[in-house]
Amino acid sequence: MKHPARIFKEAIMHLFKKPATCGYPFEKAKVMPNFRGRIDFDSSKCIGCQMCVRVCPAKAIEIKLSAEQPPAPAPVEGQPAAPVKKKFDCIMKLDRCVYCWQCAETCPKKALIMTQDFELAHVDRKELRRHYK
Amino acid sequence: MSKITIPLGPQHPALKEPENFMLVLEGEQISGATVNLGYNHRGMEKAAEERTYIQNLYLIERVCGICSHSHTTCYITNVEEIAKAETPKRALAIRALFGELERVHSHLLWLGVAAYEMGFETLFMYTWRDREQVLDCLEMLSGNRVHYSINTIGGVRRDISAEQKAEVLKRIAYLEERTKYYVKIGTEESTILARTQNVGKLPYDVAIQRGAVGPTARASGVARDVRKDEPYLIYNELDFKVITHDTCDVFGRLVVRVLELVESYKMIKQILNGLPEGPIAVKVPMRLPAGEAVNHYEAPRGEDIHYLKANGTDKPDRVKVRAPTMANLQSVAYMMEGGWLADAPLVIAAIDPCMSCTDRAAVWDPKKGKTTVYGWEELRKMGIEHYKRRGVDFSRL
Numbered sequence: 001m002k003h004p005a006r007i008f009k010e011a012i013m014h015l016f017k018k019p020a021t022c023g024y025p026f027e028k029a030k031v032m033p034n035f036r037g038r039i040d041f042d043s044s045k046c047i048g049c050q051m052c053v054r055v056c057p058a059k060a061i062e063i064k065l066s067a068e069q070p071p072a073p074a075p076v077e078g079q080p081a082a083p084v085k086k087k088f089d090c091i092m093k094l095d096r097c098v099y100c101w102q103c104a105e106t107c108p109k110k111a112l113i114m115t116q117d118f119e120l121a122h123v124d125r126k127e128l129r130r131h132y133k
Numbered sequence: 134m135s136k137i138t139i140p141l142g143p144q145h146p147a148l149k150e151p152e153n154f155m156l157v158l159e160g161e162q163i164s165g166a167t168v169n170l171g172y173n174h175r176g177m178e179k180a181a182e183e184r185t186y187i188q189n190l191y192l193i194e195r196v197c198g199i200c201s202h203s204h205t206t207c208y209i210t211n212v213e214e215i216a217k218a219e220t221p222k223r224a225l226a227i228r229a230l231f232g233e234l235e236r237v238h239s240h241l242l243w244l245g246v247a248a249y250e251m252g253f254e255t256l257f258m259y260t261w262r263d264r265e266q267v268l269d270c271l272e273m274l275s276g277n278r279v280h281y282s283i284n285t286i287g288g289v290r291r292d293i294s295a296e297q298k299a300e301v302l303k304r305i306a307y308l309e310e311r312t313k314y315y316v317k318i319g320t321e322e323s324t325i326l327a328r329t330q331n332v333g334k335l336p337y338d339v340a341i342q343r344g345a346v347g348p349t350a351r352a353s354g355v356a357r358d359v360r361k362d363e364p365y366l367i368y369n370e371l372d373f374k375v376i377t378h379d380t381c382d383v384f385g386r387l388v389v390r391v392l393e394l395v396e397s398y399k400m401i402k403q404i405l406n407g408l409p410e411g412p413i414a415v416k417v418p419m420r421l422p423a424g425e426a427v428n429h430y431e432a433p434r435g436e437d438i439h440y441l442k443a444n445g446t447d448k449p450d451r452v453k454v455r456a457p458t459m460a461n462l463q464s465v466a467y468m469m470e471g472g473w474l475a476d477a478p479l480v481i482a483a484i485d486p487c488m489s490c491t492d493r494a495a496v497w498d499p500k501k502g503k504t505t506v507y508g509w510e511e512l513r514k515m516g517i518e519h520y521k522r523r524g525v526d527f528s529r530l
């Protein structure tokens with residue numbers, strides 16, 4: 001059965017409704033609690049196994065030895081010298097990352113931290129290459 | 134009347150994706166149409182050979198933005214078949230749930246696009262607003278709106294909690310209400326009827342002959358649906374109907390898609406209420422034994438086919454993707470013939486084309502440094518010869 005202007009009533013009703021969109025960027029945008037955002041790095045946990053680098057589909061992550069290494073712990077009398085824990089840096093190329101979180105899920109030491117950060121756009125490309133120390 | 138040939142596209146002829154249609158016009162009537170592809174070739178299949186199986190998941194997902202879950206599920210079914218992995222039942226159910234949520238978001242998107250092509254922008258706004266509900270469900274369950282990345286080799290990455298289940302059911306209930314309204318609008322509003330009825334005709338036998346798939350075929354009365362014909366995941370346990378329509382025009386395609394939404398809501402509720410208990414993933418070794426697998430999957434746009442060849446390393450030897458739009462393009466050329474120029478965008482949009490899915494074939498000879506495009510006859514001859522060498526004779530077909 002044909003009905004001209006069937007949608008008219010609905011359209012009029014919508015005039016009195018609140019907008020369905022949010023006023024971002026003037027208002028804070030809501031993201032879901034498990035939203036996959038930027039990956040952060042905790043250097044104290046990383047053991048430099050490179051598993052994250054190997055698994056990353058976008059070649060977005062690099063793990064390098066830090067320029068400054070922590071000093072060796074003072075040797076204790078009568079015990080073999082404790083192995084020094086090396087310190088690693090992480091270089092994260094945010095322009096390559098596809099935010100899949102595969103690296104964080106692969107990391108055996110949970111050194112990669114999953115955050116809900118999404119406001120990552122930048123006018124300077126260099127800023128997209130983050131160096132976490 | 135003299136004939137002129139005009140190009141439609143490649144600057145978005147219907148959807149915002151590049152493809153080109155050469156239309157032969159007699160006045161305002163289309164008397165012939167050819168489809169030209171190749172503007173969106175991204176070399177994905179070759180790139181997949183350079184990546185490990187787990188990295189490929191994220192690459193294959195990006196074959197298409199709208200049916201990302203369809204492609205990964207099809208690919209991963211191949212991987213798991215070769216690895217002989219026993220995927221847990223709960224993981225299969227979650228995959229099916231995502232498949233249906235994806236169908237809902239894809240069909241609502243299409244409804245909006247079709248309304249837009251008809252010049253009915255009010256409906257476009259409403260459907261896209263309501264589509265946000267299902268996108269929110271997907272973001273909540275998986276962590277992203279479009280590239281859900283829920284699949285992993287051997288299962289899924291995230292489980293579904295009781296609160297999430299309740300939230301999804303709440304949103305689906307809202308969408309069910311809205312869809313009832315869209316069914317009414319779609320079948321009664323005279324603007325839609327005038328724009329879609331008897332436009333882009335594709336009779337039953339032509340749909341079969343040209344190999345149409347998905348809602349395009351079902352709107353021509355071809356009851357073909359991989360979920361019913363060869364159930365994968367847990368579809369054999371779900372109760373749903375294959376929706377067909379016999380008007381064979383754009384109106385039929387609209388009705389099929391809107392009624393499929395209703396079936397999808399039904400399935401989502403069944404899956405969530407009967408979610409089997411157990412683990413969500415099993416461990417699968419990084420290296421796959423040598424072997425081959427082919428699988429198909431009912432994507433929102435139709436049958437999606439993936440082929441995978443493994444050679445015993447952690448990278449595939451060959452990945453081949455046949456996206457549903459590829460199968461439907463032959464029908465588009467037929468649908469446009471005899472129609473009006475003004476209807477062309479709507480007819481193209483009515484198969485819900487996805488060009489980035491489709492563009493995948495170009496032959497480049499590195500020795501001669503030139504590109505060749507094979508015609509149909511040549512491809513057919515090569516195919517027959519290829520299978521003859523393997524002992525199958527297709528020459529009489």
Ligand code: SF4
Binds near residue numbers: 039058060061098
């Ligand atoms: S989130 Fe994905 S793409 Fe980004 S660094 Fe990790 S593995 Fe690579």
Ligand code: SF4
Binds near residue numbers: 045048051063107112
């Ligand atoms: S971040 Fe994790 S996976 Fe990457 S090198 Fe460090 S410990 Fe290994």
